[in-house]
Amino acid sequence: MTIDLSRAAAFLAGHGRVLDRRRFELMVGRADSGAVLAAVDGYRNADGGYGWGLEPDLRAAESQPGGALHAFEVFAEVAPVSTPRAAELCDWLDSVTLPDGGLPFALPVADATACAPFWAQADPTVSTLQSTAFAAGAAHRVAAHDPAVAGHPWLARATRYCLDAIAGLRTQPHAIALAFAVRFLDTIHGSHPEAADLLTRLGKFVPDSGFAPVEGGIEGETLRALDFAPVPGSPASTLLRPGVIEAELDRLAERQQDDGGWTVDFASFSPAAGLEWRGYATGQAVSTLRRAGRLPI
Numbered sequence: 001m002t003i004d005l006s007r008a009a010a011f012l013a014g015h016g017r018v019l020d021r022r023r024f025e026l027m028v029g030r031a032d033s034g035a036v037l038a039a040v041d042g043y044r045n046a047d048g049g050y051g052w053g054l055e056p057d058l059r060a061a062e063s064q065p066g067g068a069l070h071a072f073e074v075f076a077e078v079a080p081v082s083t084p085r086a087a088e089l090c091d092w093l094d095s096v097t098l099p100d101g102g103l104p105f106a107l108p109v110a111d112a113t114a115c116a117p118f119w120a121q122a123d124p125t126v127s128t129l130q131s132t133a134f135a136a137g138a139a140h141r142v143a144a145h146d147p148a149v150a151g152h153p154w155l156a157r158a159t160r161y162c163l164d165a166i167a168g169l170r171t172q173p174h175a176i177a178l179a180f181a182v183r184f185l186d187t188i189h190g191s192h193p194e195a196a197d198l199l200t201r202l203g204k205f206v207p208d209s210g211f212a213p214v215e216g217g218i219e220g221e222t223l224r225a226l227d228f229a230p231v232p233g234s235p236a237s238t239l240l241r242p243g244v245i246e247a248e249l250d251r252l253a254e255r256q257q258d259d260g261g262w263t264v265d266f267a268s269f270s271p272a273a274g275l276e277w278r279g280y281a282t283g284q285a286v287s288t289l290r291r292a293g294r295l296p297i
Contacts, residue, residue, distance in 0.1 A: 003253055003295060007260030008282055015261065016279030019043075019054075023077060023283050027290060028297050033078035037085070040074045043067065044085065048092035056273035056280065057116040060109035065131040066119065068093055072138035077287075079145040086139075087148035093135060094154035101161035102127025103135060114270035118216075129165045130177035132158050137184035140191075159188065166198050172205050175212040179227045182206060186229065186236035196235070203239040210240050210248065218267045224248055230288050249292050252285055 005028060012021045019039040025031035043054040049063020050071045058066050068089055075086045097103055106122035109115060136158040143150035166181050173181065185199040206212070210225025225248040229236035232245050255262055262281040268274035289295050 003256060003286070003289060004260065005286070005295070005297070008256070008286060009260070011257075011260035011282060012279055014259075015275050016282065017276055019074070020276075020279040020283050023074065024286065026077065027283070027286060033081040036074060036078055037081075037083055040071055041085070043071070047095075048085075048088040049096075050089070053272070053276070055119075056276040057269045058106065058109075058119040059114045059270065059273070060111055060120075062107060062109055063092060063096075064106055064119075065093070065096075065103045065135050066106065069134045069138050072135065072142050075146070075149075076138065076141040076144075079142075082142075082146040082148070084148070086142050086146050087152060090139065090149055090152040090154045093158070094152075097154060097157060098125070098127045100127050101132075101157040102129070102165070103131045103158070104128060105131050114273065116269040127161065127165075128177070129162065129173070130180055132165070133162050133177070133180040133184040136162055137180060137187050140184075140187045159192070163192070163194050163198065166202065167194075169202070169205070174216075175214045175223045178202070178205055178212065179223055182228045182236050182239070183230075186231075186234050189235040199235055199239070206239045208239065208241045208244070210244055214266070218265075221266050226252065226288060230291070232292050249289065249294060253289060253294060255285070 012024055022031055022036045022039040026036050043050045043052045045051055045063045047063055050067030051061050051063045053059040054070045055066035058064055071089055075083060096107060104122060104124045104126060105128045106119045107124050109120055112120035139149055139155050149155060162184055182202055185195045189195045206228060210228055212223040214221040214223060225240050225244045229240060229245060237245055257263060261278050262285045264277045264281050268277055290297055
């Protein structure tokens with residue numbers, strides 16, 4: 001199926017955040033990295049972290065691990081350009097990392113208006129694999145072109161926590177935590193000798209179809225193959241049946257809506273978040289299809 005990039009751009013113009021519009025424009029060659037970095041800077045706090053709804057269902061102003069994930073995603077996309085903001089974000093993460101090297105699911109918020117309860121009610125005193133793996137995994141993708149991030153002590157601490165936590169898994173993790181753990185190992189597969197064995201061990205928890213029901217989600221909410229292995233031929237893709245990723249890429253291409261955007265299949269906790277997730281999903285769909293060689297950009 002042919003993706004209509006002009007309709008995607010129109011959807012983002014009508015409904016997307018400036019950040020997602022800038023990211024899309026960068027992908028299609030109509031903007032430079034400076035425009036994208038300026039857009040994400042609007043979510044930055046003086047402490048070096050990111051809040052203000054950069055994670056759409058966590059709309060509080062305070063810096064959060066969830067905001068760090070999305071900021072690192074942007075810093076990875078502007079490669080080979082690097083920014084001192086990435087190392088400054090590592091500094092902030094180091095300041096909120098718990099003694100065991102892990103990050104809490106979320107930090108306290110002063111005003112939980114329009115925040116998902118699972119963010120607003122998180123225990124800030126307990127480390128979680130999910131938040132640590134999503135932040136560290138995204139940081140490693142930045143580290144591939146940014147020496148300041150690659151050599152930052154926070155990344156070493158967080159990586160060690162994730163490797164130990166994954167090695168200690170004995171029961172089925174929550175599907176979202178599992179997906180982030182798999183993607184973390186996929187990212188560091190070539191640089192950390194432990195990653196290959198741990199990825200194989202995690203494979204026993206990953207259905208080879210890629211379908212993993214999300215406990216506590218809306219009815220029918222399920223992660224799919226591209227949530228575990230968005231890049232064909234990656235180490236994580238070996239956990240799935242042959243042909244699954246190609247079929248999922250076909251499905252992703254077919255899910256462009258008449259308005260030009262893509263949808264999400266999970267609950268949003270405010271009208272603003274609902275639109276913002278669609279804008280984010282639209283950019284992610286184009287990015288995934290582009291990496292897979294499905295788009296001529």
